[in-house]
Amino acid sequence: MNLGLLTxxxxxxxxxxxxxxxRALIQEHVAPWADELRTDPLGNLIxxxxxxxxxxKIVLAAHMDEIGVMVSHVDKEGYLRxxxxxxxxPLHCIGSRVRFADGTHGVIYLExxxxxxxxxxxxxxxxxxxxxxxxxxxxxxGAPAVFVRPLVQQGERLISKALDDRIGCxxxxxxxxxxxxxxxxxxxxxxxxxxxxxxxxxxxxxxxxPDMAIAVDVTITGDTPKALPxxxxxxxxxxxxxQDSGMIAHPKVRxxxxxxxxxxxVPYQLEVLRGGTTDxxxxxxxxxxxxxxxLSIPCRYIHSPSEMVDSEDVANAIKLLAAALA
Amino acid sequence: MKHERLVDILQSLSNVMSTSxxxxxxxxALRPLLAGQxxxxxxxxxxxxxxxxxxxxxxxxxxxxxxxxDEVGMMVVDHTPDGALKxxxxxxIDDRLLPGLNVCVGKExxxxxxxIKAIHHSSSRERLKAIPLKELSVDIGAENRKExxxxxxxxxxxxxxxxxxxxxxxxxxxxxxxxxxxxxxVALLHEEPFPFDLxxxxxxxxxxxxxxxxxxxxxxxxxxxxxxxxxxxxxxxxxxxxxxxxxxxxxxxxxxxxRSYISAPWLLRYTVQLxxxxxxxxxxxxxxxxxxxxxxxxLTRGGVPxxxLAVPCRYIHGPISLLKPADLEATITLTSAALRHxxxxxxxxx
Ligand SMILES: [Zn+2]
Ligand SMILES: [Zn+2]
Numbered sequence: 001m002n003l004g005l006l007t008x009x010x011x012x013x014x015x016x017x018x019x020x021x022x023r024a025l026i027q028e029h030v031a032p033w034a035d036e037l038r039t040d041p042l043g044n045l046i047x048x049x050x051x052x053x054x055x056x057k058i059v060l061a062a063h064m065d066e067i068g069v070m071v072s073h074v075d076k077e078g079y080l081r082x083x084x085x086x087x088x089x090p091l092h093c094i095g096s097r098v099r100f101a102d103g104t105h106g107v108i109y110l111e112x113x114x115x116x117x118x119x120x121x122x123x124x125x126x127x128x129x130x131x132x133x134x135x136x137x138x139x140x141x142g143a144p145a146v147f148v149r150p151l152v153q154q155g156e157r158l159i160s161k162a163l164d165d166r167i168g169c170x171x172x173x174x175x176x177x178x179x180x181x182x183x184x185x186x187x188x189x190x191x192x193x194x195x196x197x198x199x200x201x202x203x204x205x206x207x208x209x210p211d212m213a214i215a216v217d218v219t220i221t222g223d224t225p226k227a228l229p230x231x232x233x234x235x236x237x238x239x240x241x242x243q244d245s246g247m248i249a250h251p252k253v254r255x256x257x258x259x260x261x262x263x264x265x266v267p268y269q270l271e272v273l274r275g276g277t278t279d280x281x282x283x284x285x286x287x288x289x290x291x292x293x294x295l296s297i298p299c300r301y302i303h304s305p306s307e308m309v310d311s312e313d314v315a316n317a318i319k320l321l322a323a324a325l326a
Numbered sequence: 327m328k329h330e331r332l333v334d335i336l337q338s339l340s341n342v343m344s345t346s347x348x349x350x351x352x353x354x355a356l357r358p359l360l361a362g363q364x365x366x367x368x369x370x371x372x373x374x375x376x377x378x379x380x381x382x383x384x385x386x387x388x389x390x391x392x393x394x395x396d397e398v399g400m401m402v403v404d405h406t407p408d409g410a411l412k413x414x415x416x417x418x419i420d421d422r423l424l425p426g427l428n429v430c431v432g433k434e435x436x437x438x439x440x441x442i443k444a445i446h447h448s449s450s451r452e453r454l455k456a457i458p459l460k461e462l463s464v465d466i467g468a469e470n471r472k473e474x475x476x477x478x479x480x481x482x483x484x485x486x487x488x489x490x491x492x493x494x495x496x497x498x499x500x501x502x503x504x505x506x507x508x509x510x511x512v513a514l515l516h517e518e519p520f521p522f523d524l525x526x527x528x529x530x531x532x533x534x535x536x537x538x539x540x541x542x543x544x545x546x547x548x549x550x551x552x553x554x555x556x557x558x559x560x561x562x563x564x565x566x567x568x569x570x571x572x573x574x575x576x577x578x579x580x581x582x583x584x585r586s587y588i589s590a591p592w593l594l595r596y597t598v599q600l601x602x603x604x605x606x607x608x609x610x611x612x613x614x615x616x617x618x619x620x621x622x623x624x625l626t627r628g629g630v631p632x633x634x635l636a637v638p639c640r641y642i643h644g645p646i647s648l649l650k651p652a653d654l655e656a657t658i659t660l661t662s663a664a665l666r667h668x669x670x671x672x673x674x675x676x
Contacts, residue, residue, distance in 0.1 A: 041629040070614065142613055203628050
């Protein structure tokens with residue numbers, strides 16, 4: 001495991017729509033291994049591996065963006081109100097720290113509430129950047145910010161912000177180096193704006209127009225106290241998507257991944273996700289339809305500032321995908 | 327374009343009846359305004375009015391500017407035995423605003439009134455409650471169901487019957503969302519040719535789901551898109567220090583992020599820098615609120631960097647909204663400048 005690279009990836013600033021720093025970082029790591037590299041109108045980074053002319057045209061997608069917040073108002077006292085970028089839950093926010101593009105840090109806290117409902121509304125929260133009044137605030141309305149949490153490795157477990165989906169970006173970067181002999185035309189798509197509606201993947205899939213698409217993203221697990229029933233466990237292997245709330249994986253793509261797991265002798269799980277989806281859902285419906293599937297990394301506490309994955313699952317996902325594309 | 331002419335166009339377009347899905351009156355009103363100003367003009371299968379203003383040939387870019395010609399309103403869905411019309415909303419309408427209003431019914435513009443029982447008959451508690459639209463009906467003076475059916479069959483459009491007029495420094499009228507944007511687009515098309523081919527598209531069905539823009543974006547396949555809008559100004563005093571979304575008199579409202587899209591950061595930065603340089607006022611729309619045609623356009627084909635510039639308008643989606651002509655003029659000036667300085671290199675570098 002290249003912990004240095006994963007640290008850089010997870011700690012980079014990249015809320016949806018503002019993925020340029022993540023893109024620059026990934027670009028640096030894939031450039032030596034890609035036959036072509038381009039950035040498209042929505043900011044997607046596409047690294048192309050040329051096959052031998054006999055293979056298929058395949059997209060592998062991982063999204064660069066992460067959830068975050070955006071300033072919606074600065075009040076007289078210098079406190080900031082904010083809106084969500086992607087699926088941000090108020091309960092996760094309280095006491096969290098956020099960082100703006102210019103390096104300004106802020107603490108999110110909760111105003112005094114008359115109502116005692118367990119979950120506050122986002123409108124009851126504010127960001128405190130330590131300002132004494134409005135003119136003292138270094139950021140303005142429209143400024144995006146991301147949550148702050150370092151990457152920690154503890155045994156096989158990895159904990160950080162933005163593992164959704166920098167872990168997928170990490171896997172694709174490593175994978176590109178291992179599939180240099182693949183007969184297929186491979187498009188490594190580092191997509192934008194997944195968290196706000198699978199937007200980047202949709203337009204990138206249109207311009208690439210592939211024969212098949214596979215998203216590499218995280219999925220929830222059912223192995224935590226009183227978790228909703230979900231037959232995915234952290235550390236039991238990458239999860240091959242059967243379906244989620246946005247798409248049904250193409251049976252052939254699913255079978256390709258199952259066969260690859262057997263060939264590579266790596267453990268795998270099958271995933272049926274009730275709520276949530278991936279870039280594959282958008283790619284599947286592009287143009288006349290693209291057979292699509294997904295390989296998911298089991299992840300606890302998705303969309304909280306402390307997401308947790310297992311490094312064995314990550315290593316096995318790379319092996320599985322390398323076998324699938326050989 | 328001269329101030330008086332601009333206000334005149336705004337007022338005349340504001341008075342046009344053009345609810346989503348039936349925008350023929352707006353297309354009819356626009357044609358004479360565009361005559362001689364564009365090189366091509368066609369109507370597509372959804373009713374979008376697509377115009378091409380050929381460029382000087384300096385630049386090969388293909389740029390799209392849109393404004394939507396539909397407005398929120400109502401549609402007849404049933405008739406009562408005593409000759410009143412039952413209606414449902416077309417787009418986002420606030421039921422609280424409706425009782426007692428004058429409305430316009432159908433192409434013949436029959437006058438109608440949204441009836442409500444007399445104050446003498448309603449309890450004090452009833453008078454504090456909003457009446458949902460389904461409990462209201464439109465009275466067109468018909469004697470019975472048969473006559474109502476004849477005068478306003480199911481599917482007939484109903485709009486607010488407001489006539490635009492000046493109000494102090496402001497202009498009052500209905501449907502400034504998006505007749506403000508339409509007026510701005512007309513003014514842009516009256517300007518000297520741009521360095522590139524400019525597609526000025528008057529889109530349909532924005533208020534019911536950005537539908538016209540989606541297919542128009544596909545057909546035009548632009549490199550960049552600007553969307554001209556009338557947006558929420560909620561600048562009146564508030565109890566809490568958590569807003570406003572935008573303010574009248576503070577210039578064009580630029581979208582950073584709304585529910586439908588995120589503006590291309592480079593395009594936003596570029597436009598802001600131009601505004602600063604040229605001394606044009608501007609403001610940011612409070613993020614996370616509303617959506618515009620940019621939401622559909624930016625996702626067409628291989629993706630289109632997009633930006634929405636809006637005129638701040640008070641009380642949009644109601645029977646009467648207010649705007650300040652200076653905001654409209656600044657929106658036109660800033661959009662024109664953004665268009666004229668746009669280069670292919672900027673696109674390539676971002
Ligand atoms: Zn994800
Ligand atoms: Zn509008």
